Amino acid sequence: MKTLAKLFILFFLAFNLSNCKTAKSEQKPSSNFPKDIIRPYAFGKNDFPEKRKEVNDFEFIFKVDEIENLTKIIRDYERKTTNQIAIVSISSTGKYKDFDKYAIDLSNYWGVGQKNKDNGLTIVFSKKLRRIRISTGNGTEKILTDKICKTIIDQIIIPEFKTGNYYEGIQKGLVALIAKWK
Structure with missing residues (x-):
C-alpha cells in the first residue's frame, strides 16, 4: 500500500511539474519580434536598461514595421545632420520616483548625442x-526649447495617445521635432 501511495505522489508531482513547464512556455510572446527586441530588461545598478538601437520598445507597444519606420526616420535624419535621437517606451522607472528625472538621467547614461555637440534628443514614454x-x-535645447517640446507633446503626441494610437503619436511627434530642429 505504501508503494502505491508513493507511486501516486510521484505521478502527481511529475504531472504538475510538466504542466508548469508548459504554462511557462505558453507565456512567451508569440509575435515575430526578433529576440533582442522582446527580451525584457533587468534594472542594473542605475535602474537603466541597456540601449539596443534608436527605438527601444521595452513595453512592446510597436509592431516590427513601426519600429523599422521610426528607425529609418531617425537614421536618415542623423545622416543629414549628425543629431541623434532615441525613443524609449518603458513600464517602470525602478527606484526613481520622478519620471522626468529618470528620462534625463537615462538619456545621459546612454549618451544620446555627440559629446562635443551635445546634440541628442530622447523621447521617453x-x-x-x-x-x-x-x-x-x-x-x-537651444533650438528645441522646453516650450516647443511641451507644445508638440500636448498638441500632437497626447491626442494620439488618448485614442490608443501610440505609434502615430510618436511618429507625428518625431516628424514635428525634426521639422523644428534645423
Whole structure:
C-alpha cells in the first residue's frame, strides 16, 4: 500500500511539474519580434536598461514595421545632420520616483548625442505610467526649447495617445521635432 501511495505522489508531482513547464512556455510572446527586441530588461545598478538601437520598445507597444519606420526616420535624419535621437517606451522607472528625472538621467547614461555637440534628443514614454518626457541635450535645447517640446507633446503626441494610437503619436511627434530642429 505504501508503494502505491508513493507511486501516486510521484505521478502527481511529475504531472504538475510538466504542466508548469508548459504554462511557462505558453507565456512567451508569440509575435515575430526578433529576440533582442522582446527580451525584457533587468534594472542594473542605475535602474537603466541597456540601449539596443534608436527605438527601444521595452513595453512592446510597436509592431516590427513601426519600429523599422521610426528607425529609418531617425537614421536618415542623423545622416543629414549628425543629431541623434532615441525613443524609449518603458513600464517602470525602478527606484526613481520622478519620471522626468529618470528620462534625463537615462538619456545621459546612454549618451544620446555627440559629446562635443551635445546634440541628442530622447523621447521617453510609458503607456503603463501614463507619462512622457522629451529630454534634450544642451546643444539641442537651444533650438528645441522646453516650450516647443511641451507644445508638440500636448498638441500632437497626447491626442494620439488618448485614442490608443501610440505609434502615430510618436511618429507625428518625431516628424514635428525634426521639422523644428534645423
